[in-house]
Amino acid sequence: xxxAAAESRGTFPMRLPRxxxxxxxxxxxxxxxxxxxxAARGIDPGGFWPRPGFFLRWLFFGPSTCLAAAxxxxxxxxxxVRPPRLRNRLLRQPGLAACVAALASMAFGFLGFVGYxxxxxxxxxxxxxxxxxxxxxxxxxxxxxxxxxxxxxxWITGRWSAGRNWVDxxxxxxxxxxxxxxxxxxxxxxxxxxxxxx
Amino acid sequence: xxxxxxxxxxxxxILILTASALLGAVxxxxxxxxYVVTHGQNFSAVNPHRQLPVRLQLHRHTMIRVAHDxxxxxxxxxxxxxxVAFRPRSDDGRPRRKGPxxxxxxxxxxxxxxxxxxxxxxxxIRPPTPPLAPNGAFPLGVYLNLYGYWVEARPQITAAVxxxxxxxxxxxxxxxxxxxxxxxxxRLGAAWFALWGVQGVVYVLxxx
Numbered sequence: 001x002x003x004a005a006a007e008s009r010g011t012f013p014m015r016l017p018r019x020x021x022x023x024x025x026x027x028x029x030x031x032x033x034x035x036x037x038x039a040a041r042g043i044d045p046g047g048f049w050p051r052p053g054f055f056l057r058w059l060f061f062g063p064s065t066c067l068a069a070a071x072x073x074x075x076x077x078x079x080x081v082r083p084p085r086l087r088n089r090l091l092r093q094p095g096l097a098a099c100v101a102a103l104a105s106m107a108f109g110f111l112g113f114v115g116y117x118x119x120x121x122x123x124x125x126x127x128x129x130x131x132x133x134x135x136x137x138x139x140x141x142x143x144x145x146x147x148x149x150x151x152x153x154x155w156i157t158g159r160w161s162a163g164r165n166w167v168d169x170x171x172x173x174x175x176x177x178x179x180x181x182x183x184x185x186x187x188x189x190x191x192x193x194x195x196x197x198x
Numbered sequence: 199x200x201x202x203x204x205x206x207x208x209x210x211x212i213l214i215l216t217a218s219a220l221l222g223a224v225x226x227x228x229x230x231x232x233y234v235v236t237h238g239q240n241f242s243a244v245n246p247h248r249q250l251p252v253r254l255q256l257h258r259h260t261m262i263r264v265a266h267d268x269x270x271x272x273x274x275x276x277x278x279x280x281x282v283a284f285r286p287r288s289d290d291g292r293p294r295r296k297g298p299x300x301x302x303x304x305x306x307x308x309x310x311x312x313x314x315x316x317x318x319x320x321x322x323i324r325p326p327t328p329p330l331a332p333n334g335a336f337p338l339g340v341y342l343n344l345y346g347y348w349v350e351a352r353p354q355i356t357a358a359v360x361x362x363x364x365x366x367x368x369x370x371x372x373x374x375x376x377x378x379x380x381x382x383x384x385r386l387g388a389a390w391f392a393l394w395g396v397q398g399v400v401y402v403l404x405x406x
Contacts, residue, residue: 092369100368101361108360119402145309145354146361152308153301153362159371186316190323 019086019165028078029071036070037063044133056188060181065140068177069106072099075171093163094154095171098147102178105146106139113138144182147175207378211282215382218278222271229270229344230263236345261400268393269348273355276306276386283379297373298366299383305358306386313351352397356390363387 040063041048050058076099079090090096113135154160162168207215283300366372374384 092371097365097369101365104364104368105357105361142353142357145357146364148309149301149305149358149361149363150365152305152358153298153366154371156296156301156304157298157366157371157373158295159366159369186312187319190316190320 019082019090019163019167021166025078028074032070032074033067036067039070040066042132043136047133056184060184060188064177065136065143065181068174069102069140071170072102072174075099075167075174076103079167090163090165090167092159092161093168093171094151094160095163095168095173095175097150097154097171098175098178099171101146101150102143102174105143108146109141109143110135110139144178144185147178148182151175151179207282208287210285211379214281214285215275215278218274218281219271222274222278225270225274225344226267229348230267232344233263233266236343258400261396265352265393265396265400266345266348268389268396269352269355270344272386272389272393273306273310273351276303276355276383277310279303279379279383279386280307283377283383294377295373297377297380297383298363299380299385299387300377301362301366301383302359302387302390303379303383305362306355306390309355309358310351313347313354317347352390352393356394359387359390 043066044062047058047062050062075096079087079096082090091100113130117130151160162172279299280303283296283303363372374380
């Protein structure tokens with residue numbers, strides 16, 4: 001009873017078993033990587049490799065977005081197969097919170113774009129068919145802001161409790177990718193433009 | 199928790215909120231004037247929506263003005279609310295627990311300032327005659343006017359508030375009524391969602 005009440009407050013007084021990195025985890029992450037790479041190739045075959053002079057753009061907006069999404073889903077699935085108490089604890093840590101935020105934003109973005117395609121009025125002679133890349137871009141367009149919002153929310157409300165386990169660290173790495181992408185989209189593009197001007 | 203149990207607003211808080219509301223109104227009026235001046239002149243000449251019925255064009259313009267003027271007002275109000283929620287207080291040493299409304303206010307301030315940095319940076323480095331990308335656009339992509347600021351900043355703020363609230367709700371961390379500023383912050387977040395809805399109406403009325 002006391003443990004359940006503490007868990008509902010977000011505090012976990014009991015010592016829980018270690019989160020071991022097993023062969024099953026490794027296999028699941030390899031599968032997630034393969035799925036992400038296959039999705040990247042399917043969504044934008046031309047953008048799978050970087051073009052000369054656009055390496056940073058490729059790094060943050062290319063196949064890495066598919067990989068980050070696949071790893072977020074993989075980490076969530078791996079936490080779902082843990083025992084319930086450990087799973088609840090992992091889910092309330094910032095790493096998996098970032099994964100939840102990233103996947104939620106992609107669902108929002110994708111459904112929003114589908115809705116937009118469905119209801120908006122078209123200019124004359126417009127193409128109503130969109131390439132797969134347009135759907136994917138709409139899906140991850142606001143992921144960085146979702147992750148920033150999630151982490152700022154956890155931090156301000158006093159719920160930020162980073163765990164010393166590989167699942168949380170990997171989730172935080174995924175969240176960090178989206179935040180660095182946000183920073184690059186903000187000033188990196190302009191900085192790149194300035195550097196190339198000299 | 200009843201209304202009387204909430205942490206009350208002090209006189210300084212009310213002063214900050216009144217000043218931010220006034221400043222927000224001024225900024226909203228400036229945004230509206232800029233939109234009317236720049237888009238009104240081109241309303242019938244080069245406006246790509248001129249093939250739509252006039253009634254739809256007018257509705258579309260009205261909704262866009264509501265979305266952008268509202269964004270200006272909400273952003274300044276959000277900054278005021280952040281000052282109220284996070285300013286040091288001398289009455290009791292214990293910091294008040296922050297709620298989702300405080301998060302919405304803080305995110306509004308953080309994202310608006312982050313985008314202002316980008317805006318200012320691009321304004322500084324932008325050459326007088328910018329080179330154009332192959333598609334005819336300026337390669338940096340930020341329109342250096344008030345209208346352009348809200349076009350970019352509003353979706354970012356709304357997405358961040360959505361992300362924060364989704365995660366707090368999904369993970370069971372949603373605690374309401376931490377104080378009056380939190381309650382106002384939740385209304386601020388709801389107003390951002392309402393503006394999202396207004397933008398959705400624009401999409402339905404005519405292509406963007």
